[in-house]
Amino acid sequence: xxxxxxxxxxxxxxxxxxxxxxxxxxxxxxxxxxxxxxxxxxxxxxxxxxxxxxxxxxxxxxxxxxxxxxxxxxxxxxxxxxxxxxxxxxxxxxxxxxxxxxxxxxxxxxxxxxxxxxxxxxxxxxxxxxxxxxxxxxxxxxxxxxxxxxxxxxxxxxxxxxxxxxxxxxxxxxxxxxxxxxxxxxxxxxxxxxxxxxxxxxxxxxxxxxxxxxxxxxxxxxxxxxxxxxxxxxxxxxxxxxxxxxxxxxxxxxxxxxxxxxxxxxxxxxxxxxxxxxxxxxxxxxxxxxxxxxxxxxxxxxxxxxxxxxxxxxxxxxxxxxxxxxxxxxxxxxxxxxxxxxxxxxxxxxxxxxxxxxxxxxxxxxxxxxxxxxxxxxxxxxxxxxxxxxxxxxxxxxxxxxxxxxxxxxxxxxxxxxxxxxxxxxxxxxxxxxxxxxxxxxxxxxxx
Ligand SMILES: *Cc1c(COP(=O)(O)O)cnc(C)c1O
Numbered sequence: 001x002x003x004x005x006x007x008x009x010x011x012x013x014x015x016x017x018x019x020x021x022x023x024x025x026x027x028x029x030x031x032x033x034x035x036x037x038x039x040x041x042x043x044x045x046x047x048x049x050x051x052x053x054x055x056x057x058x059x060x061x062x063x064x065x066x067x068x069x070x071x072x073x074x075x076x077x078x079x080x081x082x083x084x085x086x087x088x089x090x091x092x093x094x095x096x097x098x099x100x101x102x103x104x105x106x107x108x109x110x111x112x113x114x115x116x117x118x119x120x121x122x123x124x125x126x127x128x129x130x131x132x133x134x135x136x137x138x139x140x141x142x143x144x145x146x147x148x149x150x151x152x153x154x155x156x157x158x159x160x161x162x163x164x165x166x167x168x169x170x171x172x173x174x175x176x177x178x179x180x181x182x183x184x185x186x187x188x189x190x191x192x193x194x195x196x197x198x199x200x201x202x203x204x205x206x207x208x209x210x211x212x213x214x215x216x217x218x219x220x221x222x223x224x225x226x227x228x229x230x231x232x233x234x235x236x237x238x239x240x241x242x243x244x245x246x247x248x249x250x251x252x253x254x255x256x257x258x259x260x261x262x263x264x265x266x267x268x269x270x271x272x273x274x275x276x277x278x279x280x281x282x283x284x285x286x287x288x289x290x291x292x293x294x295x296x297x298x299x300x301x302x303x304x305x306x307x308x309x310x311x312x313x314x315x316x317x318x319x320x321x322x323x324x325x326x327x328x329x330x331x332x333x334x335x336x337x338x339x340x341x342x343x344x345x346x347x348x349x350x351x352x353x354x355x356x357x358x359x360x361x362x363x364x365x366x367x368x369x370x371x372x373x374x375x376x377x378x379x380x381x382x383x384x385x386x387x388x389x390x391x392x393x394x395x396x397x398x399x400x401x402x403x404x405x406x407x408x409x410x411x412x413x414x415x416x417x418x419x420x421x422x423x424x425x426x427x428x429x430x431x432x433x434x435x436x437x438x439x440x441x442x443x444x445x446x447x448x
Contacts, residue, residue: 010082011053013433015408016064022047023061044069044412045405052079055429057410065405066437068425069412073235073267073379076294076345078428083335084297091331098327100129101320107330114337115305118276121285126311129303129325133266133292134162136302137229139319140288141166143304144227144260147313152220154228154259156193156212158237158416161229161264170229172237173416191215193234194242197372197383198390205245213253222257227288232278235267238415239381239422241374247282260310262288266302267379270294270336271345271427274353274377281376297336301329345427349377352425352434356380359438367445369396380423382445383415392417396448403444409437 022030022045029048047065051058055078057065070076077084091107100108112127119125128143130136141153153170155161161170163177169184171177178184192215194208216222232247234240254261263286268278272294279286288306295301304311311319339345353376360382364370368387375381384396397413400421404411414422421441425434 010080011051011056011058011064013054013056013430014064015056015066015433015436016062017408018062021045021063021065021406021408023059023063025060029060044401045410047405054078055426055433063408065408065410066433066440067410068423068437068441069410070294070424070426071298072412073272073293073424075298076270076272076378076427077297077336077339078426079298081297081335081339081428083339084299084332087331087335088299088328091328094327096326096328097323099322100325101317101322105327105330107327107334108325111301111303111325111330111333111337112305114334115291115303118337118341119289119291119305120277120279123285124308125305126308127303127305128311128319129301129330130321131300131323131326131329132162132302133264133290134164134167134302135321135324136266136290136292136304137161137170137262137264138164138166139304140229140262140264140290140306141227142319143288143306143310143314144262146315146318147310148226148258148260150224150226151187152224152226153188154212154216154220154225155188155190156230156234157190158193158195158234158240159190159229159231159264160234160236189216189220193237193240194246195234195238195240196243197240197374199243203243205243205247206249208243209246209249209253212250222253222259225257225259227260227262228254229262229264229290231264231268232282232284233268233273233376233379236414238383238420239375239379241376244282247279247284251284251286260287262286262290264290266290266292271340271349272377272379272424273375274350275346276340278376295336296329296333297339299326299329299332301326301333343428346377348427349379352378352427352429353380355431355434356423356438359442363442363445369393370445375423378423378425378427381414382421384419384421392419394418397421399448400441400444403448404437404440407440407444409440411441
């Protein structure tokens, strides 16, 4: 990197614009990148990072951006949280890898103990640690199939579960995630989700669940289904909060039919939605939870946590991986878990919702392109349409995100049609900084 990192002096939490965005050094790196990095890997904002701290990112040109994306809900405890970097440095000095499948270590065990404590339900739990969200989802499916002896997997419309072969099959959206990458894994069946903005007027969560169950029973047969995999709030699919009763109705059907309920809490987990896990908002206790993203303060780690009898149904050696539960990632997860609990980051997420939601709702009255304001905690979104219709307006979302970036505020988009602006600030973001970022976003929405 061109900038020397000085951990002793954390970045000041304020927005600084020194050049146009991207600046000349980022542009120059973009040229090198084009000649070395695969074109299939794209970046939302081609601004090259020198340092990051808390809720700001400093680029190689000295601009400091306010981060409303957290690297996709990863740095919820703040970028480079001092407790996390200290834990990682200490662990790196002790040992960086042995492979838990060869010679185990306490940190892996301690992470599994922590996950058993914080995930929903007081039943006996076990965990397996992996490297990513996709790997967590894949392992949840493996466990459910082995435990039930059944082949089929049910997933929701608008779902996102990852980019591996099985999780591509489970993901709904073709472009950019699936187009040209088939054939996909078999025995994956898609049922309708609850999407209050786009469902028939007045459809309740229970009705939406019965619609999904009807498709599953007619087209698959409940006795063939190993797992029903749900995101409690659709993530890449557009931050869609299902109508109340949707998840609980699906959960009781699954329990009744011996189907393993898997909550993909990869994006919603770890305090993001104002509860430690988003399933808690509906009082639903899943059988298995897939975890990653916010689990380890920015280090790569994933996990499946759930009922002991399900995880322990798998034969010895059936789960694992060379890097799964890497010691550095485990040290970071232990430090992060402590921050989530000690600093009540779920409460911080609720405070972010309380500060942001009224402003977005007020904005909706002035900007007819905003069809919907939704989300929970610090997982909030605006869905943009052509005014007076429900026709998705992806170009508008992109223009708003670009206008924010030009002003030094990093905002991500999502949604099946790419027309949703999503806000995922680090949960430690200061009130003034959040306020400033929102003002930039409001201006962009009013003018674009
Ligand atoms: C990001 C995400 C995944 C995939 O996680 P990776 O770590 O990118 O493999 C799976 N499920 C959900 C809900 C996600 O948001």
